[in-house]
Structure formats: C-alpha cells, structure tokens
Amino acid sequence: MKKNISVGLLGLGTVGTGVFQLIEKHQEELVHKLGCGVSIKSILVCDLEKAREVAVNPTYLTTNPEDVINHPEIDVIIEVMGGIDETRQHILKALKARKHVVTANKDLMALHGTELQKAAYQNGCDLFYEASVAGGIPIVRGIADGLVSDRIQKVMGIVNGTTNYILTKMDDERVSYQDALKEAQELGFAEADPTADVGGLDAARKMAILARLAFSTSVDLEDVEVCGIENVALKDLQLGKQLGLTMKLVGFTHFQDGQVEVSVEPTFLSNVHPLASVKNENNAVYVNGEAVGETMFYGPGAGGLPTATAIMSDVVAVIKNMLLDISGRQFIPPRFEKVLKTPDQRGGNYYFRLHVEDKVDTFTSISAIFNHLAIGIERILQTPGDEIVVVTHEATLEKVRNVITRLQEADVVKDVKSYFRIEGVVRK
Amino acid sequence: MKKNISVGLLGLGTVGTGVFQLIEKHQEELVHKLGCGVSIKSILVCDLEKAREVAVNPTYLTTNPEDVINHPEIDVIIEVMGGIDETRQHILKALKARKHVVTANKDLMALHGTELQKAAYQNGCDLFYEASVAGGIPIVRGIADGLVSDRIQKVMGIVNGTTNYILTKMDDERVSYQDALKEAQELGFAEADPTADVGGLDAARKMAILARLAFSTSVDLEDVEVCGIENVALKDLQLGKQLGLTMKLVGFTHFQDGQVEVSVEPTFLSNVHPLASVKNENNAVYVNGEAVGETMFYGPGAGGLPTATAIMSDVVAVIKNMLLDISGRQFIPPRFEKVLKTPDQRGGNYYFRLHVEDKVDTFTSISAIFNHLAIGIERILQTPGDEIVVVTHEATLEKVRNVITRLQEADVVKDVKSYFRIEGVVRK
Known part of the structure; x- marks a missing residue:
C-alpha cells in the first residue's frame, strides 16, 4: 500500500489556500481514515512572488500548468483556479495523463460537466465536483x-x-x-x-x-x-x-x-x-x-475552509478508490433524454402586486380578469398607494403570462408592479 | 458481473414493508445505478398467515431465521425486526456465514455497534446502519x-x-x-x-x-x-x-x-x-x-418509506462493494480512547425559573447567590405568580449544580421550578 499520495493544485486563491491548510492541519485525520498521508507536490499560481497567507515551499510553486499536470509523482489534480476554456483544457490534459481530478468549478461543470465526466470515464479516472455546488454542504x-x-x-x-x-x-x-x-x-x-x-x-x-x-x-x-x-x-x-x-x-x-x-x-x-x-x-x-x-x-455556501472541506471529501474518495483499485467506475450515463416542460406544464401559486385606479369596482374588475382565465384567487388585499395584491391558487405559467397581458391592457390597472411564484403553501 | 443480487429480510413490519415496496417499485433505478437487479428471496416473519399491505410470494415467508441467514443465494441480510439480544445473535451468525448486513436497529447499534462492526470486518463483510439514526436523513x-x-x-x-x-x-x-x-x-x-x-x-x-x-x-x-x-x-x-x-x-x-x-x-x-x-x-x-x-x-426521522430509503442507500453501497470486490474494508477502529468530560469541564448558558418570596430585596438576594459562585447573569426578569427567571452567561455544570443547591437553601427561594441549558446564543 502506498505510504503517501501526492496531489497538485491548480490555483492558490481563497479555496486553494483552504485546501492547503486542511492538508497541513488535518494530516493525522487523513492518515487515520486512509492509512496513508496526502501531500501537495506542485501548485500552479499566477505570480510566484505574491505574499501568501500560508507557508508554501517556494520550489513547489510554478506558473506552468504542465509542471503540475505532468508531474510524475502526482496522482490527483485539485482544480481551484476557476475559469472555463483554459481550465477545461487543463482538466482534459490531466485526465489523458491518467490523473484523477477534483474540481470546485461550477461554471465549468455547468457548461462542460458531461464532457469532462465522459473523458474521466474513458481514461479510467475519477472526476469529482462536490465543492461546485453549495460550498461546504455535502x-x-x-x-x-x-x-x-x-x-x-x-x-x-x-x-x-x-x-x-x-x-x-x-x-x-x-x-x-x-x-x-x-x-x-x-x-x-x-x-x-x-x-x-x-x-x-x-x-x-x-x-x-x-x-x-x-x-x-x-x-x-x-x-x-x-x-x-x-x-x-x-x-x-x-x-x-x-x-x-x-x-x-x-x-x-x-x-x-x-x-x-x-x-x-x-x-x-x-x-x-x-x-x-x-x-x-x-x-x-x-x-x-x-x-x-x-x-x-x-450550511456555508462559500468560503475558503468550508469549500476546502468539500474538496477534501472528494480527494479522500478519489484516494480510497485508488487504494482499492476501482478508480473511474463511478460514471453513470444519463438515464433519460432531456424533455423540457412547456409553460402550460409549469406553474404554481402566484403573488401579483398591481397599481390600480381607486374605483368602487376595482376589485370586481380585477377578479373578473383572473376568473376569465380560470385562475382561482385565494385572496385580494388592498395596500397603501392605490395598490392591490392578488394571491392565486395554482395556475400554469402560460395562464400567468396571459393574465399579465390582460392586466396590462385593463383600464383599471395602471401597472403590474411585480409578480412572484409562491412555494411551500400547504395544500388542504 | 452478477445479473441479480438476492437479499433477505429479517422482519416485515412498517420499515420492512417500506423496503419491500422500494425494491419492487424502484427496480429500474437500482438496475440503472448498479447494473444489476435486486430481489428479495426470503423474509423472516412472526406470523405466516398475517394479512399484509404488500403482495409477498408466500413461499418466501418463513418463521425460521436460519432460512434467511443461511439461504445459499442470499448475499445481503436486511435487519428490520428490532430487538436486541436475539437480533444480535442473528447478525453475528449472518456475518459468520459471510453475509453483508444492513440494519436499522438503533437499540442494537447503540449497545453492540462496535462488536458487530468488528465481527463484520473479521469476516470480510460490510455492516451498514444509516437508517439507525434519524430515519431518512443521510x-x-x-x-x-x-x-x-x-x-x-x-x-x-x-x-x-x-x-x-x-x-x-x-x-x-x-x-x-x-x-x-x-x-x-x-x-x-x-x-x-x-x-x-x-x-x-x-x-x-x-x-x-x-x-x-x-x-x-x-x-x-x-x-x-x-x-x-x-x-x-x-x-x-x-x-x-x-x-x-x-x-x-x-x-x-x-x-x-x-x-x-x-x-x-x-x-x-x-x-x-x-x-x-x-x-x-x-x-x-x-x-x-x-x-x-x-x-x-x-428530514423525516421515522416512517416506513423514509427509513427504507436510508436502508436502500446502504444496500446499494453494499452491492457496489460486492461488485467491485472491496467488501469489508470500511471498518476504521476508533482513533481516541474514550475520556469523558467532568462537570467542571461542561456547561453553557442557563435558564432558571424560581418561585420566590415577593420581597423588595429578592432580586438582590438572588443575584448575590449567583455572584457568589462567579456565575455571570445576563438578565433577570419577573414573571406572574411570584416567579423570576434568571438567564446566565456561560457557567460550568458543576457551578450550575452548586447554585441550585444554594438556591434551594435560600430563604428567599421557595422552589427551583426548572432550569435548562441554552444553546445557540450568538457571542458578541
């Protein structure tokens, strides 16, 4: 069994610094849970001379991504540099070089997640991204x-x-x-x-x-x-x-x-x-x-140390897979073809705030517009400044859009000030 | 690769029925995520004739635990019968027979968890217990x-x-x-x-x-x-x-x-x-x-289906380990010797409700008792019925116990009606 796993960092900003600190400070925990240590061998930075919060061996710093990606001792690349196109290239190269990848990059995963996961699978590597959503929350x-x-x-x-x-x-x-x-x-x-x-x-x-x-x-x-x-x-x-x-x-x-x-x-x-x-x-x-x-x-959605916690949970999972010789087997292709709902299949309860003419029959006229489109009203209330609020029962987004057009055209309505979906109302 | 994994159930109460339903209804999800199916082959029950919510093949029901534990096709035993001593014996037997075990039994895990986990490790088996704490919450x-x-x-x-x-x-x-x-x-x-x-x-x-x-x-x-x-x-x-x-x-x-x-x-x-x-x-x-x-x-802390969800997350983990041939490697012995804190090392902010004599100097007398033990007071307030509430700054449990004795002895205090720890106060 390996006594030590070497990792490389792409980036040493807030999150990268958090990862550095966790690996330094929680080494005993890692050894206890993995049976081996974890050490950082190379770090890609923009500026070699920049003052840093953490004491980094200066020989480990590099401005050349290849030094990290192709480092012979490094098995796991931790991507905390952000960015999309260039970073995508780095990760693809790392996967081709059979390095496992842990990323905190939501922009990249949102745009190219499927491609990167496939590339990882084809190269027998793990690609994990816990930190890309909601920081420290697993x-x-x-x-x-x-x-x-x-x-x-x-x-x-x-x-x-x-x-x-x-x-x-x-x-x-x-x-x-x-x-x-x-x-x-x-x-x-x-x-x-x-x-x-x-x-x-x-x-x-x-x-x-x-x-x-x-x-x-x-x-x-x-x-x-x-x-x-x-x-x-x-x-x-x-x-x-x-x-x-x-x-x-x-x-x-x-x-x-x-x-x-x-x-x-x-x-x-x-x-x-x-x-x-x-x-x-x-x-x-x-x-x-x-x-x-x-x-x-x-939990915390951002911050150096919380996000680093999520990254390290992925690093531990990657290393466990390495030690058990089961890397790159987590990819499950999507089960369903994507079919998006149309506006008549979406909807919910809605809140509208309307600026209205202050007339005797305003409530009646407004109700009639909603009724005409078969949108049930849960309540209407008057508010200061000639405004009224309408809360509806469930309605499709299509109907909501139609009612907004009708309201805007109605004599009694000066302006549709705002409208919002309502969630979590207990249906009785 | 196995086309199907057979499991056995010990128990078919609320949670067992939930597991049965999930395996029946979510078979497609399981096949998609595992690459193989999951089927129940034998179920231990108390009463073969009892009417059940789910349609169970009657030949699978048995009142003899050995039929489940030693069933040649069964690889995973799901324990949802509850109880302690007899159930412990069943699980130990199952582990010796090299069956993996998933349990929802908090009573058993609280009392014998360490022993059972060691037994699993020694037999190269997995023993998982997600459902034993907080039902459906992972x-x-x-x-x-x-x-x-x-x-x-x-x-x-x-x-x-x-x-x-x-x-x-x-x-x-x-x-x-x-x-x-x-x-x-x-x-x-x-x-x-x-x-x-x-x-x-x-x-x-x-x-x-x-x-x-x-x-x-x-x-x-x-x-x-x-x-x-x-x-x-x-x-x-x-x-x-x-x-x-x-x-x-x-x-x-x-x-x-x-x-x-x-x-x-x-x-x-x-x-x-x-x-x-x-x-x-x-x-x-x-x-x-x-x-x-x-x-x-x-999330939901109980209920048949929520708890069954937790059980099935363990069953999936067990089966993944089986398919990857890495079963029984999850046991990590405790890292620290147990040392319990003493009452002078514990504590917090506290709330006291006291039934007191309604006198001019009551507040002064009460404050003095707390001050004497160096317990800081955050506030005192009078409440109806000759009662006062004292909220303290952080104090050790030892001091809290001492102050209660002193309060009970004090002339001005008729009774210590209640006291509770306070958590989550933001320290400024």
Whole structure:
C-alpha cells in the first residue's frame, strides 16, 4: 500500500489556500481514515512572488500548468483556479495523463460537466465536483449516495450566498435593495461587479448541475430560466410578511413524467417551508423524494475552509478508490433524454402586486380578469398607494403570462408592479 | 458481473414493508445505478398467515431465521425486526456465514455497534446502519464521507420525532405536555407506552451512535446523560418565547482536547439557531466542524418509506462493494480512547425559573447567590405568580449544580421550578 499520495493544485486563491491548510492541519485525520498521508507536490499560481497567507515551499510553486499536470509523482489534480476554456483544457490534459481530478468549478461543470465526466470515464479516472455546488454542504453525495434508491421529484436551493444575504438584510432591516447590496459589498459578501450573483447566473449554474444529478437527465445551462433579484422591492417583502411569506432567490427544478423544468427566480416561500428560515449568506438545498419525503441540507455556501472541506471529501474518495483499485467506475450515463416542460406544464401559486385606479369596482374588475382565465384567487388585499395584491391558487405559467397581458391592457390597472411564484403553501 | 443480487429480510413490519415496496417499485433505478437487479428471496416473519399491505410470494415467508441467514443465494441480510439480544445473535451468525448486513436497529447499534462492526470486518463483510439514526436523513454518510477531512467539534440533534411533535404542539397551541402527548398518541406519533421517547432513551441511543462516528471514540450508551421532557412546563416554553428561545429535546455531543460529553435534555435554542425551526415530527442533525463551520441535515426521522430509503442507500453501497470486490474494508477502529468530560469541564448558558418570596430585596438576594459562585447573569426578569427567571452567561455544570443547591437553601427561594441549558446564543 502506498505510504503517501501526492496531489497538485491548480490555483492558490481563497479555496486553494483552504485546501492547503486542511492538508497541513488535518494530516493525522487523513492518515487515520486512509492509512496513508496526502501531500501537495506542485501548485500552479499566477505570480510566484505574491505574499501568501500560508507557508508554501517556494520550489513547489510554478506558473506552468504542465509542471503540475505532468508531474510524475502526482496522482490527483485539485482544480481551484476557476475559469472555463483554459481550465477545461487543463482538466482534459490531466485526465489523458491518467490523473484523477477534483474540481470546485461550477461554471465549468455547468457548461462542460458531461464532457469532462465522459473523458474521466474513458481514461479510467475519477472526476469529482462536490465543492461546485453549495460550498461546504455535502449535497452531491447526499443526492448521489444518500438518496440513491429514491425517485427525486423536486430540488429547491438557496445556492447563492450574496443574494440571500441581501434579501435577509432587506427583510430584517427594512432597507432597499441598493442599500443592502452596498452593505454586502462592504462586508465582502458581494463582488464589486455583482452581476453574476444578483442576476441569478451563479445560482443557475449550480441548479443545472443539481438537476442533472438528481434526475439523471442532461440539463444544460441554457435550459435554466433565470430572473435575478435586482427588481425586488422592499414593499413586496413587507407585503409578503403580512401574508406569512418570505422572499428568497430560489433555484427550482422539478421532474415529472419524464419532463424537467429548471429555473432561478425570486420566490415567495411559505414561512413554514424549511428553506424560509435560511438566513444571511447561508445556503441550503431542499430535496423532495418520492419515498423519503422532504429533506434539507444546510450550511456555508462559500468560503475558503468550508469549500476546502468539500474538496477534501472528494480527494479522500478519489484516494480510497485508488487504494482499492476501482478508480473511474463511478460514471453513470444519463438515464433519460432531456424533455423540457412547456409553460402550460409549469406553474404554481402566484403573488401579483398591481397599481390600480381607486374605483368602487376595482376589485370586481380585477377578479373578473383572473376568473376569465380560470385562475382561482385565494385572496385580494388592498395596500397603501392605490395598490392591490392578488394571491392565486395554482395556475400554469402560460395562464400567468396571459393574465399579465390582460392586466396590462385593463383600464383599471395602471401597472403590474411585480409578480412572484409562491412555494411551500400547504395544500388542504 | 452478477445479473441479480438476492437479499433477505429479517422482519416485515412498517420499515420492512417500506423496503419491500422500494425494491419492487424502484427496480429500474437500482438496475440503472448498479447494473444489476435486486430481489428479495426470503423474509423472516412472526406470523405466516398475517394479512399484509404488500403482495409477498408466500413461499418466501418463513418463521425460521436460519432460512434467511443461511439461504445459499442470499448475499445481503436486511435487519428490520428490532430487538436486541436475539437480533444480535442473528447478525453475528449472518456475518459468520459471510453475509453483508444492513440494519436499522438503533437499540442494537447503540449497545453492540462496535462488536458487530468488528465481527463484520473479521469476516470480510460490510455492516451498514444509516437508517439507525434519524430515519431518512443521510447523516451517517454526511459525517463519514461528506465531512471526512474535517475535525467535527459538536453535533446536536433533534433525533426523536415524538418529543419534537409534543414540544411543537405545546409551543404553537399552548397546550400542556399531557394534552400534547395524548394528541400525539391519537395521531400515531407516540406509542401507547411512550417512555423510551419522552424519557430521552431513544434519542440517547442515536446520540451514542453519532458521537462514536463523529469523534472516532468509543462512546457507550451509559455515557449519555439523559433527561426527558416529562416535566417541561408550558410556562417555560412561553417564557422562552419572550426571550427569543425555543425549547427542543436536544441530543448534544461535544469533543474538545480529547474529551467527550454526550447528553440528551430539554434545551432552549436561540431562535436564530438552525435547529430552532425544526417542527413537528421532523428530525435534524446539526454538525459543527472546525473547517466547514455550521451544517445541518434535515428530514423525516421515522416512517416506513423514509427509513427504507436510508436502508436502500446502504444496500446499494453494499452491492457496489460486492461488485467491485472491496467488501469489508470500511471498518476504521476508533482513533481516541474514550475520556469523558467532568462537570467542571461542561456547561453553557442557563435558564432558571424560581418561585420566590415577593420581597423588595429578592432580586438582590438572588443575584448575590449567583455572584457568589462567579456565575455571570445576563438578565433577570419577573414573571406572574411570584416567579423570576434568571438567564446566565456561560457557567460550568458543576457551578450550575452548586447554585441550585444554594438556591434551594435560600430563604428567599421557595422552589427551583426548572432550569435548562441554552444553546445557540450568538457571542458578541
């Protein structure tokens, strides 16, 4: 049996540093659980001279990826450099050189996950990606192993810490989106350019990966319908509170009769839904399985050490497979052809906020528009500033789109201020 | 490669029936993920003639355990009969006959887990027990694999659905313990004899298993300090609510400097703690790791199909190991000798409710008693009926026990009505 396994790092940023620290500090745990040690032999960096938080043997640093990928002693490549095209090339090269790969790269896995997994399989290598979804939460393993025998029907995720932080601030402290974003940026929870987070793209990448895994079908990033939180008004959050609802940026994927839908959008959750109490920068993934029912996995969605924990769980799995001589056998091709649901097959309960003419028959006129499209109304309430809120029973997305057109055309409606899906309402 | 793996069931109650249903209904998923089918060949039951929910081939039923254990075609024994001594014998026999074992039996694993795991290892067999803790929640895997590289510091669990249901009812509907218990019994969430649940023994068994796994030390059931919920008063829950605290029966285990503590007791959780929002009969396990930080695994803690999901995740793991020819290699002996913390090494924030003499200097006298033992007070508040509540800063259990003695002796105190540990208060 090998006494030591050598690994190489592509990247030494926040997550790479976390991996370095875990390997240094938790060596005893690794030896106890694996029967052998783990050591880093080579690290790809941009700048050899940069000051670092950790004490790295300078001879291990390189700016040439080949030094890591083709290092004769290295068996496992840990990719924590981010990026897509160049990184994809590195990983393909590493797999061809029969190196196992552990990646934290959601952008890459969302776009090229299937290709990379096939390449790993063809080369007899493992390619694991636990850290690419929801940081320190072991959700990939939870779905792939823990719920392996079940039929998963729905996965909902709060998988972006920045937006959850912003929405929590807005909700708890009654501040506007702009003020909450500014605070998040000051505290380091949001990037200087927050577009990928607040626009929902980051969450969409993770949901594409989760949908693929949960439903064994080949979901692509462009199949995810995305809406960000940029236009969420404080007023909606406050009205939601009156209705027992909490606003979250929810990644939603559902599989039924061989058809799949994946979306990321600001969603009202019933306060009793397990995801509703997930606050600040935390992440959580809710999984509903036919047999198991409702489960949820909660934890830190980012950060150097939490993400490194997920990476190291993959490294341990890779090394166990190496020691047992069973590497590269985990690939299971998708079971189902991808068929996307159409708007008349999607839907849910909905919340609408409408700016209306303050007339005696406003309620009647509005109700009539919904009734005309056979959308059941659960309640209508008046709010200050000539606005009314309508909460509907389940309606298809097609009907929802139609009703919005009709509302916009109606004399009594000045403007459709907002509308959001509602999830987690207990059906009686 | 085998085209089919045969398994045997010991028991066909609620959980056994769930396993039967999953194997029948989810055969396609199993074939897709394993490359081979799974079929049940023999089932131990008490009564051959009993009417059953599922259509079982009557020739597979037997009242003789040897028929299952020594069945020549069966490779995996699924133990869902419960019980301890006789069941232990069955499992030991099965392991000697080189059958892999999957068990849902927390009583047995809490008492004899280490012995059974060693026996499995010695016979080159797998023995898995995911279903023995928190039903459908994949917590054993979450700790063993997901957080494998981390140093776990604390595990807290709501691991008994009956008590969580009762406490939720008391809290939400302001009913007494007795009324809530009665309702739980009527709805099937509590047994006719609820002692093991409400007294905390059931939770203690699960916490012993979790502590062993999380800290790699040999915790025994008798090491768990147990207090049930029988004496929790509605008044305490209501006072807790005013203080931002929610009462739960919390299994608590902590590992520090090589020393471990394990307890099950009614505990006040800060409302912001992830466990505080776990309601009704649901379970959740909170894991705090040095690197990952706070994580939580939430889901159904009982029920035929959810528990069967956990069992089948083990069966799939066993079969994968068989197919890869790596069975019986998962046993890792405990890394640390067991050293239990003493009462001066344990502690936390505490809540006391005292029945007092209504005098001018009552607050002063009470404060003095706490001050005398160097227990910091966070707040004191008066409540109706000549009662006061004291919330302390962190104090050792030894000091807490001392202060209770002093309070009981004090003239100003008529009675120490209750005291509870508080967890999850954010330290500023």
